Amino acid sequence: MGEKNLFFISFFISEIVFNNQKSMLKLSFPNYEFRLKKINQKRFIFDEIRKKFVELTAEEWVRQNCIKFLEKEKKFHKSLISVEKKIKLNNTIKRFDILVYDNHGSCILLVECKAPNVKIEQNSFDQIIRYNQAINAEFLMVTNGIIHYYCKINNIEDKIEFLKEIPSNK
Secondary structure: OOOOOOOEEEEOOEEEEOOOOOOOOOOOOOOOOOOEEEEOOEEEEEEOOOOEEEEOOHHHHHHHHHHHHHHHHOOOOHHHEEEOOEEEEOOEEEEOOEEEEOOOOOEEEEEEEOOOOOOOOHHHHHHHHHHHHHHOOOEEEEEOOOOEEEEEEEOOOOEEEEEOOOOOOO
């Protein structure tokens, strides 16, 4: 990151300064540092899980902040996190945003990320519940970076319980 040039991204109502990393659209996650670059007027962010630069969209900004939150605040090691992998659901191929495994390899948390300007409504919950039919994670998180919803799947009573937060890794 020894580049001296500063690049500005106009992004909704906020901007980000590359290298000095002031702020992009402020989310309700703690502030994290990211590796960013600009190529041919497109902005990219380094995804430490996929180990590559990916195009920086509003949803990707939320996804990358959520990954850092899971790693730094909830203590899930990077090796326990999968990002944008395909799943088969009713003869259709879908992609989940983030899947977190416990230390024994079981799916513990499925995360659905939306762009900050996307209002989280019933269809977001319907989507993650459909995805979870193939994954069977114990916890769900739906976030647009501003608002986060946490749920625990109660298979015994066949219901979803909303939580104040998701548990940290043990």
